[in-house]
Amino acid sequence: MYLSTTLIFLVTVLDILVYYLQKLQEQDNGEQKISASSSSLDIRSMHEEDDGERKDPSLSSSSLYKQCQVFSLAEIKLATNDFDDAFVIGKGGFGQVYKGQIDFEARTDVAIKRLDCNSNQGETEFRAEIEMLSKIRHSHIVSLLGYCETDMILVYEYMPNGSLEDHLHKKRTNGSTSSPLTWVQRLNICIGAARGLDYLHTGTGIQHRVIHRDVKSSNILLDENWAGKIADFGLSRTTPASHAGSTTNVYTGQIVSTFGYMDAEYFATHRLTRKSDVYAFGVVLLEVLCGRPALDFTLDEEQHSLAGWGKHCIKRGNISRIVDPCLRGQVSVKCLKKFGQIAYECLRSCSKERPTMTVVLARLELVLTWTMQSAQRASNWKNIACSLFLTKTPRRVISDQKKDGCDSGGVATASQQAVLHYEGTTTLNLKDFTYSELQTVTCNFHHRRVIGEGGFGKVFKGWLDRVTYTPQKAGDGIPVAIKKLSPESMQGLLELQSLALTYFVETTY
Known part of the structure; x- marks a missing residue:
């Protein structure tokens, strides 16, 4: 009785083992069929990160890789003249970057990044780049065009x-x-x-x-x-x-x-x-x-x-x-x-x-x-700032004992302007001065003509003809003050605009 019970137990255990072995065999066969029918270009799903945590499963689908073209090593070598150093345009932690041409519909410039065997980076970074950029398309993110898994090579749009x-x-x-x-x-x-x-x-x-x-x-x-x-x-x-x-x-x-x-x-x-x-x-x-x-x-x-x-x-x-x-x-x-x-x-x-x-x-x-x-x-005030010229009845003519020769040449910019001393009834006339004229009026901005200096720059004195406003010798014609923007000044065109408005308002009241 004891012996028969033992035999029955052993047979039952054996049947259970055989059943599970058959199930495992069926599963293995099914997986092999699926694997055989899948594309040989698909590469494995999301890698383990350095801390052992797995990324979002939504990014791990092999279908993401199909959005990028898969290149053969021969195509990459052809594009870079067999990785000729003359084609190198940069180098980073991953490896060297080459400029090449890939024949899509037409010859297209691309940037080809090849993993350096001595790099601290490797397969983890290679797959992370593909998995990320295969899914992302944005005008301010560099596009991944394809990859070559054989030599861990990434192909990007050329910048x-x-x-x-x-x-x-x-x-x-x-x-x-x-x-x-x-x-x-x-x-x-x-x-x-x-x-x-x-x-x-x-x-x-x-x-x-x-x-x-x-x-x-x-x-x-x-x-x-x-x-x-x-x-x-x-x-x-x-x-x-x-x-x-x-x-x-x-x-x-x-x-x-x-x-x-x-x-x-x-x-x-x-x-x-x-x-x-x-x-x-x-x-x-x-x-x-x-x-x-x-x-x-x-x-x-x-x-x-x-x-x-x-x-x-x-x-x-x-x-x-x-x-x-x-x-x-x-x-x-x-x-x-x-x-x-x-x-x-x-x-x-x-x-x-x-x-x-x-x-x-x-x-x-x-x-x-x-x-x-x-x-x-x-820009709107540039012409006004350059050509600001207010004519008035002169208060007095101030003579200058210094009568120096002057140079000429060039074109006036927004950093030079001439303003008349005035009093009495006002008529507003604007003249567009050339840089050459202002050089002549100030004796090439000679230090002896400086009559003041502020945050904007130095102020020079000069004289102009009462009718034609052409440069005159010191003491002849109408005295004017010419303010020139200093290159070291923190002020600029906005201050010129403000100054123009100030003079305009003063002459309308």
Whole structure:
């Protein structure tokens, strides 16, 4: 009896084992069929991040890769002349970047980034870039056109004007002291980059948001129209969109960022938020304003960090101390203060006190509006400021014992003007003076003709014919005062406009 019971138990266990083995075999066969029917171009789903956390599953579908073209290694070699060094246009943490041509419908310039075997980055960053940019399409984010998995190569749209860093800092190594970027160009580049970041933070979909995690001037590229675009998503992270506002937290086991742009709060807590990108963007704003890199150890110790030095100067109202000399005369005081305030708020120590990229974008667009309005007003008043000439009955003619010879040549600009001394009944006549005429009147702006100096610049005395207003010798004709804008002056066309209005009002009463 005991023996038979034991045999029955063993047979039952054996049957159960056979059943489960058959089920497992069926599952294996099914998976092999699915695998065989799937495209050989599909690559594996979302990778594990450095902290072991997996990104948003909505981004892991292999269908994302089908939005990018898959290139063979032979095609890439053909485009770069077998990775000829002559085709290299840059190098980053991932590897060298080559300029090449790919035959889509027509020969198209592209940027080809190839993983360096000695790079600290690798397959993780390669797949992160593909997974992120396969889903994202935005006018201020560099587009990924395709990839080659064989040699871990990424193919992007070509950005002919390089990076923002190139134009702000590499000029120093070439011995040049000026940047080709004007204030308006710099503003537009910042606005473009801000639009790209704002899209990543708020507009990438209903299921996820993106934290770039490596915002810096070298990752802001410039297209043929000098528009700024965000690039390099190898370190980016996604966060669930269900987390309201900008306080979404991602805890990372490894701190990854670039020194000089790193959010101290993220470094201390490992808590990554979208405000970490805002901090880094604040450093970029200071780079744009100051024309110096985020870290510069050739300067005094207190100036090594641009973020720390910039905040110090802005807080104490000394923002003019850090402005790039190349921008002198291009930025109004109002715009300068507002721009500095935006950068300062982005760099606040507490992430909750920093603005969102939506707010930063709106404020930058306001600064651009003010800048364009100032330029328009200056343009409207330029002719009046240049040709301001008020004729009056002279109060007295002041003789001058000095009668010097004078030079001529050139055309008058808005920084020179002639105003008559007057009293009595007024008639308003405006004359457009050439620079040559003003040189003659002032003996080429000779120091002996200086009768005053203010914040605008020096004031020179001269004489003009009573009828023709042509230059005369000292003591002959009508005495005039000519004010010339000093290159070092913080004033400019707006002050000329104000002066013109003042004289006009005085002569109408």
